[in-house]
Amino acid sequence: MKRAAIIGGGVIGGGWAARFLLNGWDVAVYDPDPEAARKISAVLDGARRALPMLYDKALPAEGQLTFCGSLEAAVEGAAWVQESVPERLALKHSTLKLLQDVATQDAIIGSSTSGFTPSQLQDGAVRPGQIVVTHPFNPVYLIPLVELVGNAANDDALLRRAEDILNSLGMFPLRVRAEIDAHIADRLLEAVWREALWLVSDGIATTEEIDNAIRYGFGLRWAQMGLFETYRIAGGEAGMAHFMEQFGPALAWPWTKLMDVPEFTPELVALIADQSDQQSGALDVRALERLRDDNLVALMRALKQRDAAAGALLNAHEATLKMPEPSVPLMSVTRTIPVDWTDYNGHMNEGRYGQVFSDAADAVMAQIGADADYIASGLSYFTVETTIKYLTECHAGDGIRVTSRITLADGKKLGLWHEMTRAEDGTVLATCDQFLLHVSLESRASCPPAVAVQDRLSALAKQHGTTE
Amino acid sequence: MKRAAIIGGGVIGGGWAARFLLNGWDVAVYDPDPEAARKISAVLDGARRALPMLYDKALPAEGQLTFCGSLEAAVEGAAWVQESVPERLALKHSTLKLLQDVATQDAIIGSSTSGFTPSQLQDGAVRPGQIVVTHPFNPVYLIPLVELVGNAANDDALLRRAEDILNSLGMFPLRVRAEIDAHIADRLLEAVWREALWLVSDGIATTEEIDNAIRYGFGLRWAQMGLFETYRIAGGEAGMAHFMEQFGPALAWPWTKLMDVPEFTPELVALIADQSDQQSGALDVRALERLRDDNLVALMRALKQRDAAAGALLNAHEATLKMPEPSVPLMSVTRTIPVDWTDYNGHMNEGRYGQVFSDAADAVMAQIGADADYIASGLSYFTVETTIKYLTECHAGDGIRVTSRITLADGKKLGLWHEMTRAEDGTVLATCDQFLLHVSLESRASCPPAVAVQDRLSALAKQHGTTE
Numbered sequence: 001m002k003r004a005a006i007i008g009g010g011v012i013g014g015g016w017a018a019r020f021l022l023n024g025w026d027v028a029v030y031d032p033d034p035e036a037a038r039k040i041s042a043v044l045d046g047a048r049r050a051l052p053m054l055y056d057k058a059l060p061a062e063g064q065l066t067f068c069g070s071l072e073a074a075v076e077g078a079a080w081v082q083e084s085v086p087e088r089l090a091l092k093h094s095t096l097k098l099l100q101d102v103a104t105q106d107a108i109i110g111s112s113t114s115g116f117t118p119s120q121l122q123d124g125a126v127r128p129g130q131i132v133v134t135h136p137f138n139p140v141y142l143i144p145l146v147e148l149v150g151n152a153a154n155d156d157a158l159l160r161r162a163e164d165i166l167n168s169l170g171m172f173p174l175r176v177r178a179e180i181d182a183h184i185a186d187r188l189l190e191a192v193w194r195e196a197l198w199l200v201s202d203g204i205a206t207t208e209e210i211d212n213a214i215r216y217g218f219g220l221r222w223a224q225m226g227l228f229e230t231y232r233i234a235g236g237e238a239g240m241a242h243f244m245e246q247f248g249p250a251l252a253w254p255w256t257k258l259m260d261v262p263e264f265t266p267e268l269v270a271l272i273a274d275q276s277d278q279q280s281g282a283l284d285v286r287a288l289e290r291l292r293d294d295n296l297v298a299l300m301r302a303l304k305q306r307d308a309a310a311g312a313l314l315n316a317h318e319a320t321l322k323m324p325e326p327s328v329p330l331m332s333v334t335r336t337i338p339v340d341w342t343d344y345n346g347h348m349n350e351g352r353y354g355q356v357f358s359d360a361a362d363a364v365m366a367q368i369g370a371d372a373d374y375i376a377s378g379l380s381y382f383t384v385e386t387t388i389k390y391l392t393e394c395h396a397g398d399g400i401r402v403t404s405r406i407t408l409a410d411g412k413k414l415g416l417w418h419e420m421t422r423a424e425d426g427t428v429l430a431t432c433d434q435f436l437l438h439v440s441l442e443s444r445a446s447c448p449p450a451v452a453v454q455d456r457l458s459a460l461a462k463q464h465g466t467t468e
Numbered sequence: 469m470k471r472a473a474i475i476g477g478g479v480i481g482g483g484w485a486a487r488f489l490l491n492g493w494d495v496a497v498y499d500p501d502p503e504a505a506r507k508i509s510a511v512l513d514g515a516r517r518a519l520p521m522l523y524d525k526a527l528p529a530e531g532q533l534t535f536c537g538s539l540e541a542a543v544e545g546a547a548w549v550q551e552s553v554p555e556r557l558a559l560k561h562s563t564l565k566l567l568q569d570v571a572t573q574d575a576i577i578g579s580s581t582s583g584f585t586p587s588q589l590q591d592g593a594v595r596p597g598q599i600v601v602t603h604p605f606n607p608v609y610l611i612p613l614v615e616l617v618g619n620a621a622n623d624d625a626l627l628r629r630a631e632d633i634l635n636s637l638g639m640f641p642l643r644v645r646a647e648i649d650a651h652i653a654d655r656l657l658e659a660v661w662r663e664a665l666w667l668v669s670d671g672i673a674t675t676e677e678i679d680n681a682i683r684y685g686f687g688l689r690w691a692q693m694g695l696f697e698t699y700r701i702a703g704g705e706a707g708m709a710h711f712m713e714q715f716g717p718a719l720a721w722p723w724t725k726l727m728d729v730p731e732f733t734p735e736l737v738a739l740i741a742d743q744s745d746q747q748s749g750a751l752d753v754r755a756l757e758r759l760r761d762d763n764l765v766a767l768m769r770a771l772k773q774r775d776a777a778a779g780a781l782l783n784a785h786e787a788t789l790k791m792p793e794p795s796v797p798l799m800s801v802t803r804t805i806p807v808d809w810t811d812y813n814g815h816m817n818e819g820r821y822g823q824v825f826s827d828a829a830d831a832v833m834a835q836i837g838a839d840a841d842y843i844a845s846g847l848s849y850f851t852v853e854t855t856i857k858y859l860t861e862c863h864a865g866d867g868i869r870v871t872s873r874i875t876l877a878d879g880k881k882l883g884l885w886h887e888m889t890r891a892e893d894g895t896v897l898a899t900c901d902q903f904l905l906h907v908s909l910e911s912r913a914s915c916p917p918a919v920a921v922q923d924r925l926s927a928l929a930k931q932h933g934t935t936e
Contacts, residue, residue: 011704137685138702145685172684178672185681187667188660193715195659196695204646211694213653215777216640217605217613219690224763226679226687227664232744233756234606236479240744244737247661269712276700276708288701295692295776302770305808308763309683340773343826344843345909350851351823358811358819375812383818387855393912441813444861 001026001063005078005103007071007095009036012112013084014043015140017065019169020080022051022141024060029067030074037067042286047141049397050293053338054142054170054300054314056359057321058399071095075102080165082134084112092121100126108162110134114186117179118151128153132162135183136171139289142296144172144313147183170317172310200275201268208279223299224309298340328463332363332418333402337394347393353420354386357432360402360418368456370449378441379450381414385435392422392429399423409461412438412446469494469531473546473571475539475563477504480580481552482511483608485533487637488548490519490609492528497535498542505535510754515609517865518761521806522610522638522768522782524827525789526867539563543570548633550602552580560589568594576630578602582654585647586619596621600630603651604639607757610764612640612781615651638785640778668743669736676747691767692777766808796931800831800886801870805862815861821888822854825900828870828886836924838917847918849882849904860890860897867891874929880906880914882925 004020006013009031017040020027029040044065052059068074075081081103085095092111099109109131111121122128133149146166150159159175166173176183182190199205205213221230228240235243280288303311333356343349361383365371370381394400401423408415418432437446449457472488474481477499485508488495497508512533520527536542543549549571553563560579567577577599579589590596601617614634618627627643634641644651650658667673673681689698696708703711748756771779801824811817829851833839838849862868869891876883886900905914917925 011702137689143685143688145681147681172680174677174680174684176673176677178670180672184667184673184678185685188663188678188681189686191659191663192656192695195656199652199655202646204648205644205652207696209642209644210652210656211696212640212642213613213615213656214690214694215692216642216781217611217653218657219687219692219694220611220764220767220778221605221760222682222687223691223767224683224687225760226682227660228675228679228740228744229748229756230760232748233753233760234479235753237753239741239753241737241741244732244740264712269709272696272712273707273709276696280697280700285701285703285705285707288697291776292689292693292698292701295771295774296688298770298774298776299688299691299767302766302808303763306763306766308759308766310688313684340770344840345848345850349823349826350854351819351826354822354856355817355819358817372812380813382813382861383858385855385857386818387853388822389853390851393850 002080003028003078004080004082005030005074006082006084007031007074007099008084008086008112009033009040010084011039011043011138012136012140013082014040015047015136015138016082016084016112018044018047018051018141019171021063021065022047022059023169024063025080026063027065028074028076028078029065030069030071043139043141046139046289046293049290050139050297051141052336052399053297053396054304055318055321056335057318058334058336059321071098072102075099075107078103078107081107081109082112083109087113087115089116089120092116093124096121096125096131100130103130105130108132108158108165110162112136115182117181118149118154119179122151122153129155129158132159133176133183134162134166134173135186137185139293139296142293142300144170144310145185146171146173147176147185148173149176149179149183151179167317168320170313172313197268197272200272206279207272207275211279224303294339297338301338301340327403329403329405329419330364330367330460330464331401332360332404333400333420334423335359335400337396337398337400339396342396347395348398350388350390353388353390353430353432356400356402356420357386357388357418357434358383360404360420360432361416361434361436363402364404364406364416364460368460369453374450374453375441377450379447379453380439380441381436382439383434383436387433389431390429391431392427394422394429400429405464406457406461406466407433407464408435409457409466411448414438414457470548471496471546472548472550473498473542474550474552475499475542475567476552476554476580477501477508478552479507479511479606480604480608481550482508483515483604483606484550484552484580486512486515486519486609487639489531489533490515490527491637492531493548494531495533496542496544496546497533498537498539511607511609514607514757514761517758518607518765519609520804520867521765521864522772523786523789524803525786526802526804527789539566540570543567543575546571546575549575549577550580551577555581555583557584557588560584561592564589564593564599568598571598573598576600576626576633578630580604583650585649586617586622587647590619590621597623597626600627601644601651602630602634602641603654605653607761607764610761610768612638612778613653614639614641615644615653616641617644617647617651619647635785636788638781640781665736665740668740674747675740675743679747692771762807765806769806769808795871797871797873797887798832798835798928798932799869800828800872801868801888802891803827803868805864805866805868807864810864815863816866818856818858821856821858821898821900824868824870824888825854825856825886825902826851828872828888828900829884829902829904832872832874832884832928835928837921842918842921843909845918846909847915847921848907848909850907851902851904853903855901857899858897859899860895862890862897868897873932874925874934875901875932876903877925877929877934879916882906 003026006029135147137143304314341352414436416434471494474497603615605611772782809820882904884902888898
């Protein structure tokens with residue numbers, strides 16, 4: 001079993017713990033804060049609710065979580081050590097020194113620092129090459145970006161190993177090729193933050209007006225394409241150079257106050273805190289977190305269905321998740337009901353049952369070789385008739401399983417029977433009787449399946465005791 | 469019929485034309501560019517594909533589009549005049565002067581300017597009070613944000629009328645209370661743009677690396693909450709003031725190069741254009757536009773299902789769309805198939821049929837008074853069994869209609885029959901037989917409906933010729 005050490009809990013350390021645990025790693029946490037276990041549990045609750053909803057398969061079985069009384073105990077045997085202590089260089093140095101005294105030489109030590117460079121962190125270290133920056137974004141269990149920054153002291157093999165591990169956690173390691181303060185994303189964020197502080201400080205806009213300008217405007221664009229690709233499109237047929245020439249002159253105009261830095265006074269803090277209370281104070285932080293997580297799940301699932309941006313990362317990660325071995329009857333779906341599947345009655349909407357059973361049929365298709373390549377060859381199965389019986393309600397967050405049987409396998413005709421149960425206690429939630437026809441995608445007319453598919457289908461039908 | 473004049477075509481003018489047309493306004497366009505009609509048609513094609521997909525009801529019948537040979541002809545009779553000519557103040561002034569010579573006194577003249585203030589635009593105008601800034605964001609037919617900027621010269625009544633009209637187009641007018649160069653959103657964008665130019669210019673990151681830092685990271689956060697609400701959550705239980713104190717010191721650190729302005733050289737333009745070609749050059753601008761639009765539709769629909777951020781705006785707009793009058797059989801669904809409903813076979817996924825028929829059942833519920841208030845009172849109908857026959861394939865962008873009949877209305881038992889047809893030619897696409905039970909939401913057990921619902925159900929069943 002792979003083991004990760006999380007040094008420093010809090011929101012960021014807790015998020016890292018969740019990423020590793022829910023992807024099947026054992027996790028050992030060290031944080032001297034007596035409240036650490038409670039704080040990490042709160043983050044984990046959020047992660048356990050949200051992360052599995054992103055996938056249309058089950059994640060691996062959760063690893064073991066241990067809280068350790070000492071840094072040494074936490075680091076022992078860890079392949080990955082993640083340091084997330086407060087942003088003070090002297091503290092980072094003393095922590096890294098202790099870590100390197102205990103960690104195995106081939107463990108990766110990643111720092112969550114948002115501002116320091118690898119060179120600053122490695123300064124005075126016994127094995128500088130072991131230390132890299134792995135800077136994540138909140139909530140760490142949902143946002144895929146991690147800035148991975150190394151330098152000449154780091155072996156390329158170590159950086160590649162770090163990339164592989166981060167990918168296996170469903171994250172996107174962005175290799176930052178140069179060492180600068182605040183890496184890449186936080187430079188952009190800092191620019192927006194400074195400009196936004198000016199707008200509030202000058203009384204031009206409130207925190208809520210600024211948030212609305214973002215989430216109803218460019219925030220939507222940036223969830224799927226970034227800045228440059230968006231502007232490339234705005235340049236139209238004339239392209240990127242044209243766009244830049246059109247808007248280049250604005251660089252010389254006073255369109256930002258960033259030549260100047262807003263003074264960080266208690267008055268400015270109070271002004272912003274008051275406006276923020278007015279904007280969001282009706283909900284406590286736990287409620288806001290849950291809203292944020294549910295919205296992120298819904299957005300990322302929308303991109304997943306499009307196989308675009310963060311959704312393409314999800315699909316790539318999901319493809320590495322193992323399906324259970326073929327069984328009789330076939331275990332065709334194991335998943336969690338996501339939050340975007342529920343309706344005004346508070347339970348899973350009837351339309352989504354059709355989706356689950358459609359996924360179950362896809363799993364059967366995969367078993368008989370009627371897969372993506374087969375479809376690309378111009379052949380597929382189309383569903384002709386479906387009867388669903390809704391037996392017991394189910395809700396967002398419920399784990400569900402579907403087992404499937406072949407009930408008819410007669411040339412171009414295929415009959416399937418699916419049973420959907422609650423993973424927790426085996427309660428039958430719904431059943432589905434499906435009738436499909438094999439078709440040519442060119443003529444859109446029915447035709448017999450290819451011999452290889454027919455053979456695998458017959459074998460499966462035999463296992464299921466179906467009379468052909 | 470309401471009429472809008474669009475002065476200046478191009479991507480922005482075309483987007484405005486689409487917003488008005490697809491919300492039922494007649495639109496007259498004036499642009500001296502001989503290519504204007506072709507360019508606007510391309511924008512309109514994109515809008516006609518994407519905008520209707522955002523809604524679960526049909527939009528109003530499209531208005532009439534006219535290309536006019538003169539500015540005077542375009543403006544005549546227009547209640548809204550939108551100016552989107554190039555960003556040069558002298559040209560804006562001469563255009564606005566011509567517009568005011570022709571426009572009726574109570575027409576609203578909105579300028580799409582991203583940089584100029586209302587005072588700059590109104591300077592020398594005969595009726596300054598008629599001119600406001602209405603600054604939209606690309607693609608105008610999908611992104612809801614419009615910055616609405618007025619000043620003391622504008623009547624509050626005119627600004628409120630402008631807000632109402634923009635709301636009726638499904639947009640979000642953000643009232644900017646102060647006049648500053650570049651309003652609010654473009655100040656934030658300009659800050660990011662300048663920082664990003666530095667990162668590329670200094671060789672720290674490529675355009676693609678920056679876009680990845682955005683779309684895999686904070687772009688996801690900003691599509692649903694903005695900057696301040698996101699940071700409020702990051703502050704955790706300690707709140708916004710704590711967050712600011714934690715990150716306040718960074719303001720004094722060199723975390724941005726914005727004290728300085730990047731020099732706009734041909735070399736910088738070439739560097740960025742080359743990197744952009746490498747990043748996105750495999751697809752032409754039309755293909756990128758379609759990807760962007762389809763992604764935006766999927767993201768906004770995900771938020772719509774959550775009733776959050778831009779999705780809450782969509783729901784509010786949709787609630788103003790009229791359903792057809794009750795008919796026999798009942799017209800229960802009229803909508804467009806959105807892009808997130810299709811599967812690897814290229815057609816609407818079977819699971820989504822269940823969703824359409826679930827919506828059809830909801831429309832029947834609304835007719836018999838089993839609506840949101842009724843559910844809040846603790847009573848509802850649950851679907852027990854559904855049989856769907858899939859007769860003809862359908863695809864993203866197809867308009868569809870469902871008609872519904874009561875087939876059984878016997879105490880707590882309710883039977884519905886739905887027929888789904890293609891709007892264009894009436895081809896029957898699918899049928900659905902549904903059996904529902906009336907339940908108490910408290911006991912989750914079946915019980916008879918309330919008398920009022922029973923009465924309306926009986927009346928509807930009688931119209932449908934159903935024997936009770």
